[in-house]
Amino acid sequence: MRARVTGFLGSLLMVLLLCACSAVTQPAGPSIRQPALESKSLIMADGAVLPLRSWLPEAEPKAAIIAAHGMNDYSNAFDGPGKGLAAKGIAVYAYDQRGFGQAPHPGWWSSTETMAEDLRTASRLIAARHPQTPLYLLGESMGGAVVIETGAHAPPPEIRGLILSAPAVWGRASMPWYQRAALWLSYKVAPGWVLTGRGLKIRPSDNIEMLRALSKDPLVIKETRVDAIHGMVDLMDAAQEAAPHLELPLLLLYGAHDEIIPPEPTWAAVAGLPHLGTRQRAALYENGWHMLLRDLQAQVVIDDIAAWVEDQSAPLPSGADRAASGKLETLASETR
Template sequence: MHRPWFLCALLVLALAACTPRLVPPGPDAPAGTTPAVQENQLRMADGTRLPLRIWPAREGEPKAIVLGVHGFNDYSMAFDLPGQWFAAQGYTLYAYDQRGFGATRYAGLWPGTDALTEDLGTAIVLLRERHPDKPFFVVGTSMGGAVVLAAAERGVLPRVDGAVLAAPAVWGRRTMPFYQRWALWLTVHTVPWMRMTAEGLDILATDNLIELYAMGMDPLVITATRIDAMYGLTDLMSEALEAGDVLPAPTLLLYGAKDEIVPAEPMLELWERVDERPGITPALYDDGWHMILRDRQAYTVWRDIAHWMREGNPLPSGADRRARQAIAVGTTDTMKDLAAE
């Protein structure tokens, strides 16, 4: 009588033994080999090679060096639009494909926070050595912003002249509804290989529909995500949300009032945690979406970033003033009101 229930219990236990799969370490580099910049790639200490793209300053010596760190399921071409603009303004922008993304080996598997943060630290050191006399800034978008935050939390973020976090992924586990946490834990420990898409979710990452179409046609953009990759991203975001106390200064924290990917609540919490720290500037864009560096109003954001790197505050657009208003109110209503206008 109880045999079917017994078999079901055994099946659940067997599936629960499933564990998330991570990108395996790269081939061991030969003895004495050190990380290096090699033409269009970065070679890490374990031999892993990360594709590298460069948008060089179009005239003369660059005013500063900018390192772009892309978001989840994206890759270095995420910085093509801002890269072209910054190059025209006299900046040199680099961006690399993070492990598990773009043209790297094992794309689609989660690389782990350890690997992501260590790669970022290595990339900064290598590119600073290439440009020792230039100001150096790191720009992290979405997951890339979370990687910067986690690297700061772990004490593995090398010194930079400034950091820009554009819609950083700080939707930590403790800010999620319990049913989302439970469902994610259950699926990652039963069917970690299962893939999910964003079809039917009725959300937009940006109002730049041309860019969304191009991403949908790009074979290097991941459109079907493994459950264990989503679980790993949640771990990263949870760590990033707690990193406010160690965030390096100066830092510019950008958020769009129309962001449908990262909720306003955790972003406001991060702003409130760093509000009294000198050198940390929150900025709120009423027409900004999640892909804030590629939105239709992205020029406003690019101009603010360039101004901030040269001269600091206040920002030309007034986005820093709007963010201070949201912090003063202490709720996300200000953000929602701006988005509704």
């Protein structure tokens, strides 16, 4: 009996050890060429082709925005806001980040460094196309974390400012111990497991029609590998640590009904911004959810972005900046 138990435990240990060795990432490879901007793609230095979408105004743009999408999404996330901003004279470019959409290795994580370097490369290429046009970075959720990491460490000199929509700043430092433990164990034991999120009562937006369309879109990832989640949390760790080092002007957008990124780490990140109240501001949307740029009130957010790009010191048309200031004052009084 003891021999059988010992054999079973040995076999189980072997399985766990084999699983522990199976985490896979797909970071950028060695440089083999000069990066290039084509009409519908960005070509990185390692030869990776990242599909590109653009929404351009009829006249010469008064500003240009490079948009980075969220987890399991792809560049089409910015179709609505891209059209809305183009109508206001702002060019918008968005690309499928590695591991998402039609970019290489869909479903597989690259790395924080790869994602940030890809955004720096995209910035240089698009700035060269619009040499006299102010350039901004816009990131939604995961994309917001990429923008923070890019903006805090060696940001391209062409960048005039950052726009962070519900940025993913929920790192391990702000997670409960049991979530950290569950992620650590699953990553060590079975990094190739896939999770669907079914059964989670989380609502990312009040735009139900849009959510239904995403559920039917084959380019939106529905099953997420544990090692990709682990990589995402690594990225959020990096963004959480980098946020206090941001020097560029920025506008951080957050919805009061956000059920994806908790308010505590978000407001902590806002409060820690080095130039909050001068060239760095937050906006709180009382009717906003996580997917602010695609919520039913998306036009309100789009109008605020356009107004901020036009004049970074002027009050936002919606008053969401005043709502954020009030929220910060309330939080500060509660901690006194």
